[in-house]
Amino acid sequence: MTPVASLGRSGLADFVLQRATAVVLAAFALCVLGWFLAAPVNHARLAAFFGTLPMRAFTTLAILALAAHAWIGMWTVGTDYVRRHYFGRRHALYLAIYQIGCAALVFLYLVWPLAVVWGVAR
Amino acid sequence: MRISLYRYDPDADAAPRMENLELDIPGVGDLMVLDLLERLKAIDPSIAYRRSCREGVCGSDGVNMNGRNGLACTTPVSEVARRGKLTLRPLPGLPVIRDLVVDMTQFYRQYEKIKPFLQNEDPPPARERLQTPEDREKLNGLYECILCACCSTSCPSFWWNPEKFVGPAGLLQAYRFLADSRDTATEERLAELEDPFSVFRCRGIMNCVSACPKGLNPTRAIGKIRTMLVERGI
Amino acid sequence: MPWRRRQPPVAERFAPVVDVSQLPVMEFDGVIVGGGGAGLRAGLQLARSGLKTAVLSKVFPTRSHTVSAQGGITCAIASEDPDDDWRWHMYDTVKGSDYIGDQDAIEYMCSVGPEAVYELEHMGLPFTRTESGRIYQRPFGGQSKNFGKGGQASRTCAAEDRTGHALLHTLYQNNLRAGTVFLNEWFAVDLVVNQDGAVAGVVALNIETGEVVFVKSKATVLATGGAGRIYATTTNAMTNTGDGVGMALRAGLPVQDIEMWQFHPTGIHRAGVLVTEGCRGEGGYLVNKDGERFMERYAPNAKDLASRDVVARSMVQEIMEGRGAGENADHVLLKLDHLGAETIHKRLPGIVELAKTFAHVDPVRELIPVVPTCHYMMGGVPTNVHGQALTQGAGSGDRVVEGLYAIGEAACVSVHGANRLGGNSLLDLVVFGRAAGLHIEETMRQGVAFRAASETDLERAGARLVRWDHSVGGESVAKLKEELQRLMLVNFNVFRSGERMRASIHQLAELRERIGQAHLADKSRVFNTARLEALELDNLLEVAEATAIVAEARTESRGAHARDDYTERDDENWLCHSLFFPGERRVAKRAVNFAPKTVDTFAPTARSY
Ligand SMILES: Cc1cc2nc3c(=O)[nH]c(=O)nc-3n(C[C@H](O)[C@H](O)[C@H](O)COP(=O)(O)OP(=O)(O)OC[C@H]3O[C@@H](n4cnc5c(N)ncnc54)[C@H](O)[C@@H]3O)c2cc1C
Ligand code: SF4
Numbered sequence: 019m020t021p022v023a024s025l026g027r028s029g030l031a032d033f034v035l036q037r038a039t040a041v042v043l044a045a046f047a048l049c050v051l052g053w054f055l056a057a058p059v060n061h062a063r064l065a066a067f068f069g070t071l072p073m074r075a076f077t078t079l080a081i082l083a084l085a086a087h088a089w090i091g092m093w094t095v096g097t098d099y100v101r102r103h104y105f106g107r108r109h110a111l112y113l114a115i116y117q118i119g120c121a122a123l124v125f126l127y128l129v130w131p132l133a134v135v136w137g138v139a140r
Numbered sequence: 141m142r143i144s145l146y147r148y149d150p151d152a153d154a155a156p157r158m159e160n161l162e163l164d165i166p167g168v169g170d171l172m173v174l175d176l177l178e179r180l181k182a183i184d185p186s187i188a189y190r191r192s193c194r195e196g197v198c199g200s201d202g203v204n205m206n207g208r209n210g211l212a213c214t215t216p217v218s219e220v221a222r223r224g225k226l227t228l229r230p231l232p233g234l235p236v237i238r239d240l241v242v243d244m245t246q247f248y249r250q251y252e253k254i255k256p257f258l259q260n261e262d263p264p265p266a267r268e269r270l271q272t273p274e275d276r277e278k279l280n281g282l283y284e285c286i287l288c289a290c291c292s293t294s295c296p297s298f299w300w301n302p303e304k305f306v307g308p309a310g311l312l313q314a315y316r317f318l319a320d321s322r323d324t325a326t327e328e329r330l331a332e333l334e335d336p337f338s339v340f341r342c343r344g345i346m347n348c349v350s351a352c353p354k355g356l357n358p359t360r361a362i363g364k365i366r367t368m369l370v371e372r373g374i
Numbered sequence: 375m376p377w378r379r380r381q382p383p384v385a386e387r388f389a390p391v392v393d394v395s396q397l398p399v400m401e402f403d404g405v406i407v408g409g410g411g412a413g414l415r416a417g418l419q420l421a422r423s424g425l426k427t428a429v430l431s432k433v434f435p436t437r438s439h440t441v442s443a444q445g446g447i448t449c450a451i452a453s454e455d456p457d458d459d460w461r462w463h464m465y466d467t468v469k470g471s472d473y474i475g476d477q478d479a480i481e482y483m484c485s486v487g488p489e490a491v492y493e494l495e496h497m498g499l500p501f502t503r504t505e506s507g508r509i510y511q512r513p514f515g516g517q518s519k520n521f522g523k524g525g526q527a528s529r530t531c532a533a534e535d536r537t538g539h540a541l542l543h544t545l546y547q548n549n550l551r552a553g554t555v556f557l558n559e560w561f562a563v564d565l566v567v568n569q570d571g572a573v574a575g576v577v578a579l580n581i582e583t584g585e586v587v588f589v590k591s592k593a594t595v596l597a598t599g600g601a602g603r604i605y606a607t608t609t610n611a612m613t614n615t616g617d618g619v620g621m622a623l624r625a626g627l628p629v630q631d632i633e634m635w636q637f638h639p640t641g642i643h644r645a646g647v648l649v650t651e652g653c654r655g656e657g658g659y660l661v662n663k664d665g666e667r668f669m670e671r672y673a674p675n676a677k678d679l680a681s682r683d684v685v686a687r688s689m690v691q692e693i694m695e696g697r698g699a700g701e702n703a704d705h706v707l708l709k710l711d712h713l714g715a716e717t718i719h720k721r722l723p724g725i726v727e728l729a730k731t732f733a734h735v736d737p738v739r740e741l742i743p744v745v746p747t748c749h750y751m752m753g754g755v756p757t758n759v760h761g762q763a764l765t766q767g768a769g770s771g772d773r774v775v776e777g778l779y780a781i782g783e784a785a786c787v788s789v790h791g792a793n794r795l796g797g798n799s800l801l802d803l804v805v806f807g808r809a810a811g812l813h814i815e816e817t818m819r820q821g822v823a824f825r826a827a828s829e830t831d832l833e834r835a836g837a838r839l840v841r842w843d844h845s846v847g848g849e850s851v852a853k854l855k856e857e858l859q860r861l862m863l864v865n866f867n868v869f870r871s872g873e874r875m876r877a878s879i880h881q882l883a884e885l886r887e888r889i890g891q892a893h894l895a896d897k898s899r900v901f902n903t904a905r906l907e908a909l910e911l912d913n914l915l916e917v918a919e920a921t922a923i924v925a926e927a928r929t930e931s932r933g934a935h936a937r938d939d940y941t942e943r944d945d946e947n948w949l950c951h952s953l954f955f956p957g958e959r960r961v962a963k964r965a966v967n968f969a970p971k972t973v974d975t976f977a978p979t980a981r982s983y
Binding site for chain 2: 433436441451495496498503505508539550611851852898903904
Binding site: 027028029030031032033034094097098099101 | 296297300301334335336337338339340341366369370373
């Protein structure tokens, strides 16, 4: 149908990735939550915690996971709803705009936190 | 008994309309919805719907009754009417040809897509191919599908992507052949289902399960296909 | 929701006109009218051989009535009994037919049956299995071992109690694979017969668009199924209106043994829905209001598994003698509760569903109210073993109708004679569907041309459409249909009386007049089911009238035809087929075949079970 929709993606890969990234995100969320509950929070402790190399790697993984998870999810939502029934003949164009928008957002949420995480060291 | 009936004749009506009808029969609650339609049609022969076996095996008369998909011939009026009122509409999501008759082309096309026939290129024996009762048991809950489309037309994913999502009915049949010990095309079948739409548009909301008049469980079959796909991927 | 609306192009918005000089034409080598088991088996044979084949059906093929068949397909595949022999099956069938089944045809069916059943299995039909992995077979009525001397046989191959469903879907699936062209939801109106009396195709109506087309073919196959809807209650689908038989009669062709209507012992009281003979095969039995297993009195050996005509008559006798159950003492009861929940759920799951829905009883705990119900049309278009339709030539010998075949319930080969055995119909469908396919293949190989049809020929075939579309005022189709169905139910039931039948013939003549004047209120174009019902009413009338006239003429009791004024079988005068010629409404006799090729003739003897 639309060029984006027929990008030759594998539904299986998406499916597995979606679940794997969900696991990573859950683990990350638990880890951070546990740390928050363990002791009172201040900036110094926070910086120290996220400054360790393992934690930085983990955070990076979580950020990547979030990006992948969000992209797959948003792509799916788009191909569900941005359809001819509702949007008429130019639905393909709208879908493309929507997907570019999503891609931009995902990219932003990828680069920005990564910069923060790796900026913490300096 | 008040009936609100979806009417549409492309030659006469610019848009569909709901027709309000009154039917005064004692004990109307004991009738099936199909009996009710037959009574209405005896009065107004222009009402169009499909029907044949009137016992729930041919799958012709899938309709939407007070918001629920089901077979008109096996659904008692008393079970679906609310306070003496019944709204009858065509199955949702498919183009309407006339009144309660929908265009099932898209639904059949998805069925055909999964190659719904046994594939086994080995020359058959002189007698039947043997199958153990245990292997045969695996086909129960799958082969009984009557292609009524109650499930697929209750599935949002099928509404959104009727050309690409195979839909619960088609997937149930896909699994019927994957599960058949006599079929040897498992690999090819799975390869065809791997894309993001055919199977993976299912979100497991189980509308199909509650709609199926034969008590079948397409969601479970879809889950099994997914498992097979994942196992094959590893 | 916008996608629900579909506007047709403006040019199509006019009411249908049948202008025969401008009828669009479609051409096929073979056209099969009917997508039931018989039609699909023939279609498969033709499509696989590379011929341009179309299956034309008024309902989507898997909605054909074959889908309702429950119990199974009878065939000596020697799974339950390794010694089983097709000759024993043949003996049972001949005896079941009360000796007016053609023995060459029965021989053919029983001997090639196993091959046809194995083919179905290879195509994927999900038969129930035995422990050794073979096809499960259950006992059915009228089955015996060793030519009636070895006790009850188990010969009916089953897929639970959904054999017809499994069979029909399997055949449809394999037709998809073979590339058969499907004209789904097309209604065949009438045969196009040219001046030589050969069939050139059919005039058909596309139900969805209202378009009328001349479907031209070198071979036209009638596979339109039964006509149980001539009765007010029947186990048959609402689409079983005898269209093929009606078409043949209107084309001036005879029908054979049309007075032979099988009443199935176990139709659910009032609803008419069938519960399979397999229930009794699995060990169920009938009881009267006193709880007595009355079949022991009528058929001491076979009991509840005597052949259907015998059981049906016994039930009616019980009811007439005041031992019927229920408030009105108008039915008997089928007892399954002693079989145990496990057997019932494993072997008869569909029956549990039907009994709960239509009789409001759970067969695991309660008895099912049943009454003999119209079930099967033994008669039909006479054919030879290749499915070629027959009429009588000048010297009253058989003559093949060029271009026309008939198979399945619409045909009369005749393997069922005066009474069909359970499970023999599905076998009939696949065996003769295949045989007709093979014969057409062979004929095409030798080269046949399309047969010419003149405008007059087409006009005649389209005449009914014009007649109904020009009707203004008159009685309604629904009312006339109901009247016809009541009349048949009352007067052509399990027992028939000469006087009442004669009165009915007059009433039917009257009905013919009235139907000729009846009114089609809705003349719209798109999916006009009112028009279909009007066209079907014409067919019901043809079948009903033929039934009445021949039933009155056959002055004996044989098989399903039981008269209270001629209570005995009369082999001297009636050991023969009846033929009904529509034009002059004449009843003729046709010899039964007593010359099987590889076994000795089974000579008529008194029939007891
Ligand atoms: C409830 C029930 C249970 C049965 N159980 C058994 C059983 O267990 N074993 C057994 O052997 N037999 C059984 N029978 C009998 C058997 O099922 C039927 O005799 C058989 O299925 C008939 O098959 P058919 O192919 O001739 O016709 P059908 O299956 O009736 O098909 C007729 C076809 O013709 C088409 N058609 C009709 N008129 C037209 C027209 N005008 N234009 C276009 N198309 C048309 C229809 O659309 C349909 O596709 C049972 C019958 C009933 C009623
Ligand atoms: S799975 Fe159930 S609801 Fe869906 S088509 Fe089959 S019988 Fe109908």
